Amino acid sequence: MSVGKASEAVLVLDRAAIAAVILGVTAFSVSQGLTYPLISLIMAHRGVTDSVIGLNAGVFSLGLAVSTLAIGPLTARLAGDKIIIVGLAGCSLCLLVFGITDSLVVWFLARFVLGICVNLVFMLSEAWLNAACPDHLRGRISGLYGAGMCAGFAAGPLAIPFFGSDSSFPFAILAVYLAIVAFATAILSRRARTRPQPSPPGALVKFVRSAPALVVMVFAFGFADIAAISVMPVYFVKTGHSEAFAAIAVTMVALPTALAQPLVGLLLDRLPRHGVAIACGLVAGATFLIIPFLQSEAAILAVFALMGAAEFALYTCALTLLGAHYTGGLLVAGSAVFGLSYAIGSAGGSTATASAMDIFSSAGAPITAGLVLFVLVALMLRLQAIR
Incomplete structure (x- = not known):
C-alpha cells in the first residue's frame, strides 16, 4: 500500500498493539539511556583509551546502519511484530553478554549486534504505532509514544548512581527487564488486530523522494537534539557555570520534554500539523539564540527546558505526519529513513556546533544551532510548498 490516508486502514484504535509499541519503545530508550554512559564509564575504569571507547560507540552506529539497509x-x-520481539530478546542477550565477560573483542561484537536489535525495535515500533492508530487520535498517541521514549532516556542514567558503574549488576537487571518486555510484547501481539507490513523493494528511495520535508524535519530534530545534550553542557562550563549545572541542564531537557509531548500531540490533532511542526522548529531555534543573552541560571534552565520540548516535538510531528500520509510498507520505510536522517542530523549537529565554538567563541555553539534550525525550517516550508 502506498500513499493514502491511514484512517482508511484503521478506524478503531488497536489498544493491544499500542500497548506493545509503547512498552517496547520505553524499554528500548531505558536501555539506551543506561548503556551509552555505562559502557563508556566501565571501559574508562578499565583503562581503555578514549579512541577505543569512541570506536565502540561507532560500532553500535554501524549496527544501526546495517539493520536499516x-x-x-x-x-x-x-x-514485523515477531521482529520486534526478536529484537527485544536480542537486546536482552547482548546486555547479558556485557555483564558476564570482560573481553573487549566480545564487547565490540555485542555492541554491533545491540545496534542492529535496537534499531529493529525502533523502526518497526514506529510503523506499528501508525498502523494501529486512527487518524483523529494519531497526534495524541504519537505524543504518548514520544513521552515514553523521553522518560526512558531520562530514567536510564538514574540506575548508575543506584547500582554503580563498576559491576555487572545494572546489565543483568536491564537484561531481565527487556526479557520480560519481550514476553509481554509476544502476549500483546497475539491480541493485536494490526501488524507492521513488509517494506517493498526500493521503498527507502521512494519515501525520500515523496516526503523530503519530513526527512528534513527529522534531520532538524537530530541536529538540535545532539547539540542540546552533547555540546551545550560544554558551552555552559566554558561560560563559567559548574559541571553540576551543566548536568542539571541536560536533565531539564529530558523531563519537561516527556511531559510536553502529549500536549504537542493534542495540538497535532486540533491544528494544522505542518503548522505545528513549523512553530516548534521556530521556537527551538529561538531558544538556542536566546541562551547567550541570559544571565540568570533559573532563566537559562527554563529556556533550556522549552528548547528540549520544542526540538523533540519535531520528531512527534514527523511521526504523526508519517502515519497521516503513508500506510503499509512505506510506514516501515519511512521509519527507517527517519533513523538515517536522525543519525546524519546528529552528526552534523555535534560537528557544526562544536566547531563553531572552537572557531568563534563559546556563544558560537548556540547561535549556530539556532541559525541552522531557522534555515531548516525555511527549507521545510519550501519543500512542503513544492509538494
Missing part, C-alpha cells in the same frame, strides 16, 4: 529483506521473511 536490511529492513526490507527482513520484513519480507518475518512478520
